[in-house]
Amino acid sequence: MKRIYLDYAATTPVDPLVKKAMEPYFCQKFGNPSSLHFFGQEAMAAIDESREKIAKVIGANFREVIFTGSATEANNLALRGIIKGFRFQVLGFSNKNQKYTLTPNTQNLTPRIIVSAIEHESILETVRDLESEDVEVIYLPVDREGLVDLKKLKESLNERTVLVSIMYANNEIGTIQPISAIVEIVRKFRMQNAELRKNNSKFLIDPLGICLRQKHNSELATALPLLHTDAVQSFQYLDCDVNKLGVDLMTLSSHKIYGPKGAGALYIRNPKHEIRNSKQILNTKSQTPNKQVSNFDIRISNLQQLVKPIVVGGGQEFGFRSGTENVAAIVGFAKAVGLISNSRELENKRVKKLSDYFWKELKKINPKVQINGASDVRCRALGVNKLPNILNIYFPGKLSEDLLIKLDLAGVAVSGGSACSARASKPSYVLKSCGLAENRIKSSLRFSLGRFTTKAEIDEAIKRIGPVV
Amino acid sequence: MNIRKLKRVFVAMSGGVDSSVAAFLLAKNKKYEVIGCFIKGYNIDGCQGADAEDARRVAGFLKIPFYVIDLEKEYKKLVVDYMINGYKKGITPNPDVMCNKEIKFGLFLEKALGMGADYIATGHYVRLASPALSLYIAKDLNKDQSYFLWTLTQEQLKHCLFPIGDYLKSEVREIAKKAGLSTAEKKDSQGICFLGMVKFKDFLKQYLSIKKGDVLSVDGKKIGEHDGVWFYTIGQRHIGIMNYESGIIGRRETKPLYIIKKNVKKNILIVAEGENNQALYKKEIKLANVNFINSKESKEVGLPYRCPTSQILVRVRYRQPLIKARIMNNESRIKDSPIIHNSKFIIQFDAPVKFIAPGQSAVFYGKNGEMLGGGIII
Known part of the structure; x- marks a missing residue:
């Protein structure tokens, strides 16, 4: 049968062309991309090329594409990374218990995340877990067609909202969310917020309720809330150009688009990448967002400072995701992306x-x-x-x-x-x-x-x- | 094309070694198209996921399809609630009998047939003789599970396979080991399956409240208190009361106290002293919901209407040695009715038997090891 x-x-299934592209990276070009010798360089070059390819297809910059082990991991990095980054960079501490010593007790510093009720489990379970770490989560209802309630979205945005995560298209019913309308709502709110903050920047205590320890942090705060979309299901059928979409973060998966399992990617917008670019070649890996950064650094790569890694170690993937890269899978992933865009x-x-x-x-x-x-x-x-x-x-x-x-x-x-x-x-x-x-x-x-x-x-x-x- | 010529068998795989080997033996047999199923029942300690995982591993190893059949709601209603209600009434129901009757050979069989199965198979230690469709005690007398299967009917047995009935437990383990089944060394499950490691009384306490009552001796003297009759079973000892008298006298050699009677209405337990106390014994029991597996068999033992009594062997507990007894129809007035179910039967033991709890099953056997049927003790 x-x-x-x-x-x-x-x-x-893995597309035969993808499989063919991957083949050299098992037995011949097997090097560890972090190694300094020929083998390592060969592998690193393959990853660079893959990153370049994917970045191009989604209209992103090289440094804005972070490879992960799966889309689930990319989603976790987006949600957990932003909460960590927000606490560390914006509020000025990494431990939620510290807030009581740094700020008046009256201030509510609980960050808020807004998601739709029909997100993939890798989003829903992550925010549920974050709820136990003093994060407030709003679940936007959907209608019979599966469309999110935009009115509810507008009402749910507040000064503590750090992230809105709404999937591009749903995996069970296929409904496509009106991402541009969502972007519009979030941007509008962000601008109002930024205005308020700018006018009151002399205060140490942010008038919107956020205690800003340092001046540069207020600049970061104006980028909030960020907008993330899980585009895992939609990539095969929809244009996922991040500039046209207007999202700040986007998750992609390899194995849903005829690539191998074991590879995912997170796009993280880095609006000032133009300045960053020239330095990048010199110093790609040592630049971990983990380290305390000077004001200058903040200026040249500000948005990515809001995402802190959840897996640390050798500092691969610009420090966002440590662990030796799955070279063959990444190559296959990029090949799969290329095949689709044509x-x-x-x-x-x-x-x-x-x-x-x-x-x-x-x-x-x-x-x-x-x-x-x-x-x-x-x-x-x-x-x-x-x-x-x-x-x-x-x-x-x-x-x-x-x-x-x-x-x-x-x-x-x-x-x-x-x-x-x-x-x-x-x-x-x-x-x-x-x-x-x-x-x-x-x-x-x-x-x-x-x-x-x-x-x-x-x-x-x-x-x-x-x-x- | 070829595939539908094979007989399709759904094997109920619990994740234990017995049903794993049952699946293995069938999968080896070229006559069958074997499908593994884990029946998801009700479980309070959450170990079901691990058991399903074990079953899935074996199915994957045998390269047979594997599905989880979710019967949680039904199991809760038909087995767990049945049991709790039984305890509420002061009887001692047997959930395993109910699980076989309603779940495995009830809903699971029905579902399997609906999915094109010719048979279902389980890892029960019991032998099925065909074409007469009679059940026999398993080769492994120690493991024989015929006791739990007395409710089965011809209609059900027509679709049943018991692949391990002809093997000893040690042989089953040996087969599993040789075949490389991951469950080969897995410990046998014990007690009531849906409880896992939860203590039975703790489980009942979730549903039945504690209500203090008196513990009386056979001659009506109060000798202690208990938590509510529904928590206790006939024949139970160590019920947590002091023997007042011996406590005072101190030197007298004390004998353990056994529950011999429960008065649900008055919430009274009556206990007798010593394991050979005459009050623990019964000479005769009444049965309800009697089922004879094979009407031919029932005729052989002269029931229900040919002859009012007949010699049989019986056991009133799992693994109890078989006891000689006579079974007789209590309702002679329906002697010409062909319906034998639900009519009341009486069993008279040749010698008195102790610890008989209403709600438990009395199961009948022939001298040749055939399991003839059974009923519920009332």
Whole structure:
């Protein structure tokens, strides 16, 4: 039996071209990029080239791309790193207990993070963990289509807000968030905030409630709140140019875009990179954001000072992520990014056509099925956008966990929400946040198509799904 | 094409060595398409994840598909609540019997059949003889689990496989070791599966409140207090009361006290002294929910309507040596009815038996080791 893979949103096969690009980096070009000799330089050159490639595709600068071991790690670095950086650089201390000695007790210095309720678990679990470290978290509700409530976002922004993290497109229902509208809201708030701060800069105590120990820190504070987006699911189908998007941080993943597992990246905006660039070659690694920095340093690389590393050691990745680089995976990741940027639009159309066809055929087998999240009709009516490859489908009267097993035994691989540690499927919190009833959530499956999905495969899948649903 | 000619078997894998070997033996057999399943039940100490992991590792090693079947809600309702309600009423229900009846051979079987299974298999030590579909005591007499399976019906057994019934436990371990199964050295689970390391009384305390009551001796003298009858079982000793008299006299040789009776209404426990006290013994018990696995068997022992009594062997506790007894139909007036379930039966022991707790199962055996069926002691 030839198995049919319809779970591309979970992971993708490595593209043969990617595999080919990686091959030399296992046995021949195996050097440690930190080594000073030929082998090390060869490996470092490969990483440089990969970073350059990815940076170019997303419209970023070389130094703004940080490789990590996964997108989950990149998300952790974004959230935890900013909280650490904020406490250290803006408030002037690294330990939350210190605040009572430094500032009047009346001041509330609890940083706030705003996320949507349907973020990936690597965001939601991280902020939940941060809640135990005196961080306030606001979870923005979403509507039936999965769109975040922008009004609630506006209301939730306050002077203590250090980060807004909203995913570009959702992994379960494919809904695309209006990032530009979100950027607009955050920027507007930031400017109002900065004005207020500027006018009162002579005070040691920030009028907005933040105690600023040093003058340069107030400059950093004006960059807040930062905006992060998890673009893991969207990169294959959407333009992720950071300048067009206007985000400050962005997470990417390799294995969702036909690259290998074990590589992710975090983009961190560094607005003054022009000045920084000339010095970079001389002194790339010793420049860790960990070290106490002079006012001059702050000026030339200010925004990145707000992110402190969560993994320290040899100071790789500009000090943001220590640990010997996974060279082969990084090379593969960059190759995968390159392949997409050449073919995005064509692939978009092809996949959309296939998923429309799949939906039409599925309706023929079982007319009762319905789309969760944004259906095409609703998309058109409301101007909502969604990824072309994800179909989250409600099968009335069926249990998704049973369907999943039946389909798997028939050779069709799909997903039913996420799995818990015991590998039992949990009811989807994403669908729950969309306001769907429990019995609907328990009867829903996600089908996701991809690069190697063909019409013949869809026909065969329909044939196999028929007797099951 | 070839694949559907194979018989599809869903193996209930608990993550223990027995069900691992059951899966291994089936996977080795070219007749079967084997699918491993971990049944997620209710568990209060959270060790289920680790057991599911162990089961998954074995399935992966055997290269068979593996799924977790989530029956947590159902397990809670049909097994845990059933048990708690039983204790509330002052009886001693057997959750393992209920788990087999409702979960493994109930919902799991139903689900498996719905997914195209021809059979389910478990790691129970019991032998199934076909085509007559009778259950027999396992080869390993020490491990025999037929006691817990008395509720099974022909309809269920039609779809059951018990691959390890013909092996000794030591052989099962040996097979696991030779095959390289990661569970080969795993300790056997003990006690009630959903409790893990939590103490039974602590668990019950979450549901049943403490209510002090009197402990009386056989002749009605108050000799102490207890926490509420529902926390105790017939035959239990060490119930935490001092033997007043011996405490005073001091020198007299004391014998342990055993619970012989529970009065739920008045919240009274009655205890008797010494393990051979006549009050601990019963000559006769009544049964409810009686099931005979094979109607042919029931005819052989003359039940329910051919002959009012018949010689059988019986045990009223897991692993208890078999006892000679006679079973008789208590309701002669329905003697012409073919329905044998739920009718009341009486068992008379040839010699009195001690520690008999209402709610426990009495299970019948033939002289050839056949497990004929059973019922609940009332």
